[in-house]
Amino acid sequence: MKDNLDEYRRKLLKQSISASTLALVAASGLMAPRILLAHWPQDAFNAETLEDAILTFLGEAEEVNEEAIQFTIGSPPTYAVNGASVPVEISSSLENIQRVALLVEKNPFPLAMALEPTSVVSFPFKTMLKVAEDSEIIAMVRADGKLYRTSRYVEIDIGGCA
Amino acid sequence: MTTNSRDRIRAKLLEGNTLIRILLSHPMHTGRGKNEQEELIPAEFIQDIRCWRNQEEVLTVKCGTATSRNPYFAFQLKGGEIGDTISLRWVDNLGGKGTTETKVV
Numbered sequence: 001m002k003d004n005l006d007e008y009r010r011k012l013l014k015q016s017i018s019a020s021t022l023a024l025v026a027a028s029g030l031m032a033p034r035i036l037l038a039h040w041p042q043d044a045f046n047a048e049t050l051e052d053a054i055l056t057f058l059g060e061a062e063e064v065n066e067e068a069i070q071f072t073i074g075s076p077p078t079y080a081v082n083g084a085s086v087p088v089e090i091s092s093s094l095e096n097i098q099r100v101a102l103l104v105e106k107n108p109f110p111l112a113m114a115l116e117p118t119s120v121v122s123f124p125f126k127t128m129l130k131v132a133e134d135s136e137i138i139a140m141v142r143a144d145g146k147l148y149r150t151s152r153y154v155e156i157d158i159g160g161c162a
Numbered sequence: 163m164t165t166n167s168r169d170r171i172r173a174k175l176l177e178g179n180t181l182i183r184i185l186l187s188h189p190m191h192t193g194r195g196k197n198e199q200e201e202l203i204p205a206e207f208i209q210d211i212r213c214w215r216n217q218e219e220v221l222t223v224k225c226g227t228a229t230s231r232n233p234y235f236a237f238q239l240k241g242g243e244i245g246d247t248i249s250l251r252w253v254d255n256l257g258g259k260g261t262t263e264t265k266v267v
Contacts, residue, residue, distance in 0.1 A: 112228035
């Protein structure tokens with residue numbers, strides 16, 4: 001009986017130790033980058049719906065669907081064979097651009113990229129994104145307190161979000 | 163976690179503006195991909211990229227997991243002269259860092 005109890009106690013001890021070390025590792029491993037990167041908009045990038053991502057990152061503003069931003073996707077445009085790298089190009093005639101967000105509607109986390117240009121940056125801006133499946137790709141620009149939105153539909157042969 | 167020298171940056175004067183092209187060397191794991199043993203590869207992706215011209219900060223790019231492997235960016239800066247220093251720093255979600263710089267030609 002006594003041996004049994006001892007064993008039980010030992011087991012408990014072991015478990016509590018491993019639990020506390022795990023907690024320590026988690027704290028040091030996961031918290032550190034978060035502190036370092038306090039300016040990385042975690043909530044916006046982890047938002048799972050389009051609306052949440054837009055609202056968290058760009059805030060509320062009057063939304064204008066305008067031709068002031070030109071936007072091309074894929075090569076050839078609107079059809080991208082490989083979803084792992086879909087070329088995206090944004091150009092805009094707007095001045096005072098504060099923020100640009102690129103969103104892929106069907107991705108697990110819609111917010112793909114966010115730019116904070118200063119006044120010396122001039123567009124076009126080109127980059128490549130991963131797109132999981134056929135989806136609407138949205139570019140949103142915040143300039144002078146207004147939100148400009150434009151979107152393109154892109155077809156994907158091979159999903160690229162692995 | 164070491165400084166990666168395979169990052170490439172090119173800056174060129176083009177009709178009075180500076181054209182900058184950047185190609186970083188990074189696997190950009192989303193945390194959903196699997197290796198050959200069907201095990202999940204932990205997330206490892208660049209979160210924050212900052213770009214300077216001489217001492218002036220000109221652009222911040224924040225990336226989510228949906229940025230392609232070996233991220234590519236191209237954009238222009240208004241004005242500029244031959245010999246300007248364009249420098250760049252990136253940080254990933256695990257604290258990995260990289261810097262690279264070039265002179266405008």
